[in-house]
Amino acid sequence: MDFFILMLGFPLVSGLLLTVFGERAWAPNLNIVASLGTFLASALLTVEIVAYGPRFAFGEMFFIDSLNVFFVSLTAFVGLTTSIFSSPYMKNEQEHGRLSIPRLRLYKSMFQLFMFTMLSALTTNNLGVLWVAMEAATLTTVLLVSLYRTPASLEAAWKYFILCGVGIAQALFGTILLYFAAERVLGETGNALLWTHLVEVKGQLEPTIMALSFIFLLVGYGTKVGLAPLHNWLPDAHAEGPTPVSAVLSGLLLNVALYAILRCKVLADGAIPGGFAGNLMMGFGLFTLVTAAFFLSRQKDIKRMFAYSSIEHMGIVTFAFGMGGAVANFAGLLHMTMHSLTKSAIFFAVGHATQKTGTQLMEDIRGLIKINPVIGWGLMLGTLAILGMPPFGVFASEFMILTHAMKYHPWATPILLTALGVAFAAIFGKVQPMVFGETHAKPLPHAPAITPVFVHLSIVLMIGLYIPPYLTRWFHEAARMLG
């Protein structure tokens, strides 16, 4: 059995099934089972790739190597835990009268189709199809962001659609230019957008066109990553959408967009001498990090604050990949993994906390530890992890990025340290009273699913203390791919 087909088939088929049967009582279970199937298939696919090396699927349409299989398994894993988390969460929302049954059907089918678009974006070999899948990922989530139909959520969804639409249009122009550069070398066959062909001739691509193309691609896909100054859609979409959507947007969609940039960077690096692409990414990364860090302290809404924290971390990762080289790429990949796991765990905890207190305003959330110690500790530990406290995994990756920056780009170190310090003060100062302190919250009709929070956090903790050699080898392999 081909695990690749299963991996793409599960979300597609279940997404379509849920469109029809999404109102049945067993629909949430189908959602979980399909996500479990996707995860198992991607885990087996990973084993296969690590053991036997890269492979194609459907002719040369799809290409799986250790770099994207790593993103695939991460995406499938967070997708699985999110579907487990969302089952009781959405039932609670329904009983609070915030969501009707047809909207829950929309949520479940769009969630699976969203997984499908992301997994196809990750595994496609064709840079044009990558664009199509990225745009489709936006389209599937627009209606999810506006699921509550409140004025604020509609505004957020509109902003999300228009800003990401403009961004993705830039990326399309970049792709056209890339195709133009490639056609001069590869000729007018259909192969000129296939990454595996492009990477073989990357040294012959016209540098001027590639530079222009990479700028458009970086700005375009960068909009979806949340790189400043085009990050405005991100806090709104995260704060106003339902929490499971915030978790997958933050934990997965940003990664997939960054993955698209990385694939293009490999080509741009080959074509343009002098580290042009890397410098551009370093600049964008630092600017994003600083902007997000200073916006953090001004936030009043808890989901908004953690959305800004996602922007901050995407800035760090972009900076790391911009530095390039084996160590920085390894650290970048590790940081992306840690961020995905930690941030989605935080959003799970935040989701339960806001349901219990009935508000997203941080001033009104107090004393979580007294209502539900598990949620309180989950939020506290998650916050400590995302702030880069040892012994969590984020510390390990941030430490590697910092030391690498000190060695090769010392000018960036003070900026990095200041931004990290500001972010720490802002987030910790706000989370601490929310967890401890007096409270007046009520119990929920459906017991929350807490397990995903702690599964994520324990993986992050484990990687902070000890990275299994299997994982190290795999990360090294993927980092080598990025040059």
Place this chain on the structure above:
Amino acid sequence: MSAVPFSAQIINLFASVILLLAFAMLGQRRVMPLINLFAYQGLVLAMSTAVVAFTTHQHHLYWSAGLTLLLKALLLPWILHRLVRRLNVKWDVESLIAIPTTMLVGVGLVIVAFNVALPISQLSNTITRGTLGIALATVMLAFLMMITRTKAIPQVVGFLAMENGLFLAATSATYGMPMVVELGIALDVLVGAIILGVFFFQIREQFDSLDIRNMEKLKDS
């Protein structure tokens, strides 16, 4: 200067009509004529693609031309027309900046676009290379329209016009993208338009208007 072949002249003529229509859209104050202008732009785009297909014998471009005609000259304008009628909005298009000013900014953008496109068209050897600057200018003008308009429907027309410009860029630089990509893009545009249609009704239900200025609550302060 050497003589430009007749077909290239035709293509250049169509491209300039597309640019002219982009300016006309920028200056248009009413919703219905704006949608019609968008439909004309799609029609001219399809015609110019067909001419390119005929002169260069790129058969897949006939398909692209047909797809453009169907989607951008017929289907999308029809959807937009229906939406406008169903939502019963026939108001004037309001602009954040006075329309003559936006036209002047637009002229500036065209100059920028031509300068950016110059190095690329010099490297290109397609018959359509002269139109790349026009394509980029169309994208930028549509972008300008999206920024300056305050109502939802003109913003969407701007979004779709931007896609027209990108399509023109693809045909002029490389004789079009591979078929699978073009089909995917067309599908995305269509699904996007349908989702937006759903979205208009949701916005209207909540705000009693399609004025985007109602939606400025989400701010960082």
